[in-house]
Amino acid sequence: MEQVKAQISEAKAASRLLANVGTDAKNRALRSMADALENNVETIFAENAHDIEAGKARELSATLLDRLTLTPERIGNMANGLRDVAGLPDPVGEVLSGSKRPNGLEIQRVRVPLGVIAVIYESRPNVTVDAAGLCLKAGNATILRGGSEAIHSNMILARLMRTAGEANGLPIGSLQFIETTEREAALILMRAEGEIDLLIPRGGDRLKKSIMENATVPVLTSLGGNCHVYIDKSADVEMALAIAYNAKASRPSVCNAMETLLVHDKAACKILLRFGDLLREGGIEVRGCERTMEFIAEAQMATETDWETEFLAPIIAVRIVNSLDEAIAHISRYGTGHSEAIVTQDYAASQRFVNEIDAACVYVNASTRFTDGAEFGMGAEVGISTQKLHARGPVGLAELTTYKTIVRGNGQIR
Amino acid sequence: MEQVKAQISEAKAASRLLANVGTDAKNRALRSMADALENNVETIFAENAHDIEAGKARELSATLLDRLTLTPERIGNMANGLRDVAGLPDPVGEVLSGSKRPNGLEIQRVRVPLGVIAVIYESRPNVTVDAAGLCLKAGNATILRGGSEAIHSNMILARLMRTAGEANGLPIGSLQFIETTEREAALILMRAEGEIDLLIPRGGDRLKKSIMENATVPVLTSLGGNCHVYIDKSADVEMALAIAYNAKASRPSVCNAMETLLVHDKAACKILLRFGDLLREGGIEVRGCERTMEFIAEAQMATETDWETEFLAPIIAVRIVNSLDEAIAHISRYGTGHSEAIVTQDYAASQRFVNEIDAACVYVNASTRFTDGAEFGMGAEVGISTQKLHARGPVGLAELTTYKTIVRGNGQIR
Numbered sequence: 001m002e003q004v005k006a007q008i009s010e011a012k013a014a015s016r017l018l019a020n021v022g023t024d025a026k027n028r029a030l031r032s033m034a035d036a037l038e039n040n041v042e043t044i045f046a047e048n049a050h051d052i053e054a055g056k057a058r059e060l061s062a063t064l065l066d067r068l069t070l071t072p073e074r075i076g077n078m079a080n081g082l083r084d085v086a087g088l089p090d091p092v093g094e095v096l097s098g099s100k101r102p103n104g105l106e107i108q109r110v111r112v113p114l115g116v117i118a119v120i121y122e123s124r125p126n127v128t129v130d131a132a133g134l135c136l137k138a139g140n141a142t143i144l145r146g147g148s149e150a151i152h153s154n155m156i157l158a159r160l161m162r163t164a165g166e167a168n169g170l171p172i173g174s175l176q177f178i179e180t181t182e183r184e185a186a187l188i189l190m191r192a193e194g195e196i197d198l199l200i201p202r203g204g205d206r207l208k209k210s211i212m213e214n215a216t217v218p219v220l221t222s223l224g225g226n227c228h229v230y231i232d233k234s235a236d237v238e239m240a241l242a243i244a245y246n247a248k249a250s251r252p253s254v255c256n257a258m259e260t261l262l263v264h265d266k267a268a269c270k271i272l273l274r275f276g277d278l279l280r281e282g283g284i285e286v287r288g289c290e291r292t293m294e295f296i297a298e299a300q301m302a303t304e305t306d307w308e309t310e311f312l313a314p315i316i317a318v319r320i321v322n323s324l325d326e327a328i329a330h331i332s333r334y335g336t337g338h339s340e341a342i343v344t345q346d347y348a349a350s351q352r353f354v355n356e357i358d359a360a361c362v363y364v365n366a367s368t369r370f371t372d373g374a375e376f377g378m379g380a381e382v383g384i385s386t387q388k389l390h391a392r393g394p395v396g397l398a399e400l401t402t403y404k405t406i407v408r409g410n411g412q413i414r
Numbered sequence: 415m416e417q418v419k420a421q422i423s424e425a426k427a428a429s430r431l432l433a434n435v436g437t438d439a440k441n442r443a444l445r446s447m448a449d450a451l452e453n454n455v456e457t458i459f460a461e462n463a464h465d466i467e468a469g470k471a472r473e474l475s476a477t478l479l480d481r482l483t484l485t486p487e488r489i490g491n492m493a494n495g496l497r498d499v500a501g502l503p504d505p506v507g508e509v510l511s512g513s514k515r516p517n518g519l520e521i522q523r524v525r526v527p528l529g530v531i532a533v534i535y536e537s538r539p540n541v542t543v544d545a546a547g548l549c550l551k552a553g554n555a556t557i558l559r560g561g562s563e564a565i566h567s568n569m570i571l572a573r574l575m576r577t578a579g580e581a582n583g584l585p586i587g588s589l590q591f592i593e594t595t596e597r598e599a600a601l602i603l604m605r606a607e608g609e610i611d612l613l614i615p616r617g618g619d620r621l622k623k624s625i626m627e628n629a630t631v632p633v634l635t636s637l638g639g640n641c642h643v644y645i646d647k648s649a650d651v652e653m654a655l656a657i658a659y660n661a662k663a664s665r666p667s668v669c670n671a672m673e674t675l676l677v678h679d680k681a682a683c684k685i686l687l688r689f690g691d692l693l694r695e696g697g698i699e700v701r702g703c704e705r706t707m708e709f710i711a712e713a714q715m716a717t718e719t720d721w722e723t724e725f726l727a728p729i730i731a732v733r734i735v736n737s738l739d740e741a742i743a744h745i746s747r748y749g750t751g752h753s754e755a756i757v758t759q760d761y762a763a764s765q766r767f768v769n770e771i772d773a774a775c776v777y778v779n780a781s782t783r784f785t786d787g788a789e790f791g792m793g794a795e796v797g798i799s800t801q802k803l804h805a806r807g808p809v810g811l812a813e814l815t816t817y818k819t820i821v822r823g824n825g826q827i828r
Binding site for chain 1: 430433434513515519521526528529607611612626627630632634650653656657660661664746764768769770772773774775776777778779780781783784785789790791801802803804806807816817818819820821822823824825826827828
């Protein structure tokens with residue numbers, strides 16, 4: 001574990017230099033990293049093969065094995081992701097606000113890198129590339145700790161990026177990959193107060209819980225997305241059906257997918273008969289409240305657990321409510337503060353929903369599936385935060401920075 | 415402790431309503447709280463007398479007893495503080511950014527209250543009033559937990575404010591005061607995940623350490639201010655003397671006071687002989703490096719501990735350095751990231767200092783004593799944050815909020 005501690009110190013030292021590396025140098029480094037990945041596909045495949053072999057030996061599911069597998073196309077996508085990040089505006093140096101005070105002091109709040117960002121993640125190797133690219137572009141030294149399933153793939157990707165980056169203007173040690181998969185290494189990262197400025201977990205509930213319990217460094221996390229669409233009595237039926245189906249069915253496995261549909265009693269008949277047909281065709285299982293059964297015959301009775309569950313699967317919970325108030329109360333109780341939508345033609349209902357729902361992203365007449373850095377025009381993201389401190393919603397480049405206040409004077413004293 | 419848990423739930427429920435209370439209603443409530451304090455000075459004195467009596471029995475120092483004592487003037491200041499907060503612009507509802515996407519979605523990032531803010535603080539009763547005023551103006555339900563020394567004073571202040579606030583438009587339960595002084599109550603606050611959105615500690619190192627170790631709710635804290643002034647070789651001597659003396663002597667007990675003076679070797683003779691005289695007259699004790707002794711005869715030899723210490727007292731550490739690099743290295747090693755200043759006439763040195771010092775506030779040719787919400791034009795503050803996440807530097811109204819992303823569409827799906 002001495003190695004892990006040394007890597008943290010090296011990252012800290014690098015972060016001081018990296019904060020003042022210019023935009024051009026950072027972009028050059030990112031592009032050379034992209035090239036390095038594409039120029040070394042065979043080396044990457046060889047390492048990836050070790051992970052796939054080990055995965056088969058451990059009898060990982062086909063889905064997990066597929067996630068693990070790197071193809072020329074996937075490597076190309078990772079490389080292009082880095083080039084996209086190179087093309088994004090540099091957040092560092094942005095003047096967030098400023099004023100000249102009556103005493104002549106010139107005060108500016110300027111965006112600066114956080115310092116050292118550690119990312120602890122599971123399975124998919126593309127996180128190695130995506131997270132490192134964004135953290136580095138925002139001027140941060142980066143420490144990556146991936147899951148054991150992808151250890152060989154992650155190691156070669158990180159090594160290629162580090163070498164290319166350091167050969168092209170990044171300070172030595174700006175990118176660190178933790179090679180040991182022992183649990184203690186993660187604990188050291190979680191408790192490196194004063195050295196790690198931000199810890200981002202990307203993975204399942206177990207990882208997040210461990211970080212909640214153990215971390216003393218600042219954390220940016222997501223509690224997942226138990227997202228809702230509420231169809232108001234005044235909703236346009238076609239629009240409501242399109243949004244609800246898209247929010248559930250376009251990609252059920254992601255955090256911005258809808259898990260529970262709430263329908264106003266007065267819209268239930270118009271909506272649910274046809275929505276039931278759509279779900280049936282889409283092969284989506286329904287867990288409904290008692291009244292839902294009148295419209296969707298094959299629905300199972302929903303339990304309390306169903307309202308609480310982020311299915312991340314082709315399963316939907318459906319509940320008929322008697323009012324907007326009931327919808328808001330349901331969402332306040334079961335929602336995780338990720339993305340919530342109302343479909344309505346009633347202006348007052350839209351305003352109440354927008355103001356009273358306490359979530360990162362609140363939609364009127366659009367699918368929850370738009371909660372995404374690129375869709376919001378922020379560029380790439382390292383994830384969606386459901387916390388309220390620092391960053392809420394998509395975590396893009398700006399959210400990977402902090403600010404300092406610069407005060408220039410000519411001898412002012414107080 | 416059931417009472418504490420009930421208070422947290424009550425605050426959470428109130429926060430949902432409070433988020434949509436308008437600016438006028440909040441300001442009316444704040445002004446009526448101010449009036450309530452001034453109209454009940456006798457009641458406040460009676461309660462305050464219990465605390466003073468208990469303090470004397472516990473043999474508190476004269477300084478601590480003085481801090482505890484409420485006078486008509488101090489109550490007037492607290493009331494006027496509330497009126498000042500009422501006069502500040504409401505941060506809630508500010509549109510931080512917004513755009514219309516190519517698909518027609520209208521996306522806005524809007525400032526909203528955090529929800530429930532808990533403040534754990536020690537001794538001075540004015541924190542009860544100041545913190546509650548700011549948190550409430552920013553639309554947050556507020557839970558106060560004061561120190562045992564001021565429990566009677568805090569209780570009556572909080573009760574008067576709560577009654578006046580609820581009589582004037584604040585939801586029932588918006589302001590909670592924890593009446594038990596048992597340690598377990600603080601622990602419940604620290605671990606009220608999902609109910610308390612932000613915990614702000616105001617007090618000594620022991621309190622902060624306990625929160626660092628125990629809190630699972632988000633925390634906004636300050637590691638204190640081990641602040642430095644560096645006098646560059648090119649500094650204007652008169653300006654340097656004025657800034658250094660002001661930064662140390664104007665109020666040694668506060669976090670933005672300088673603790674260590676760094677002087678470039680080439681400026682040492684011009685500066686330190688005269689600065690030594692100033693310190694002597696001001697009754698300020700000097701702990702110097704070996705070379706400092708040549709100029710300030712009565713200086714004691716500084717130890718490693720002195721460079722690390724936030725004296726908060728009429729004591730100063732002084733060190734002669736050979737270069738700007740050495741000054742930056744000293745500050746990077748010993749600074750707490752609060753406020754750091756350079757005095758220089760050299761443009762390049764000023765730019766390097768501003769860019770390379772990693773602190774909440776970085777000064778060129780001005781005293782560190784300006785780190786303060788009011789001095790920065792932010793209005794009142796609940797403290798100075800030295801953390802990098804969420805808020806860095808003075809924590810004013812805006813820093814007591816978060817944002818949500820509101821997306822308005824007309825049927826967009828993905």
